[in-house]
Amino acid sequence: MNENSGNVLRIALTKGRLEKDTVSLFESLGFDVSSVKDKGRRLILPIKDQNMEVVLAKAADVITYVEHGVCDLGVVGKDTIMEHGGKYFELLDLGFGKCKFALAGKKGENFYKGYGVKTVASKYTNVTRSFFEGKGMDVDIVKIEGSVELAPLVGLSDGIVDIVETGTTLKENGLEVYEDVAPVSARLIANTVSTKLKKERIDNLIGLIENKLGEK
């Protein structure tokens, strides 16, 4: 089923901070984002002057909606893209939502010491797997759903692979970054068919965004 066959450009935003940053970006482009700012509990919001529609979803769901073509575009973090994979185009680095994936653990300890297989806890098991595969290193990966910093503190793991933004969470829990894994920022993604059927509109939006980002 595809309820997105009209001329409206439908864009899925990751709820929360990326949503706010994207709305600010659209506002700086002169778009009428009043419906998104005053959304209440509504999940589909029109940007009428641009014949656009904003859909609000959780990060991984943004990718699902774009992959299925029910949204033409999506704004999602590179962290989710790296973990989720999938078939869509990554069009633009939006420059906000900056943070990084890092391998971290208890302060002062050497993660690579000794020959035993290390245990690594993460919410991002695919990112963790490919990071250690890249090193040719065998590790046991334990999936944790949140507050991953707890795992090395209670002795579940030797380290974690997680998002580090300010570093405060690590610091306040006696942990430190051992190694950077990958930089993360918000990306504009597109459904592969939409980039053909709505090429002009998407190219136009990209041009506006690139100009605006270039001003900074």
Ligand code: PRP
């Ligand atoms: C993320 C991440 C770290 C924290 C890093 O967690 O998993 O815990 O932010 O930020 P900092 O370096 O600025 O301290 P989030 O708040 O998304 O919640 P979660 O632990 O449930 O994933």
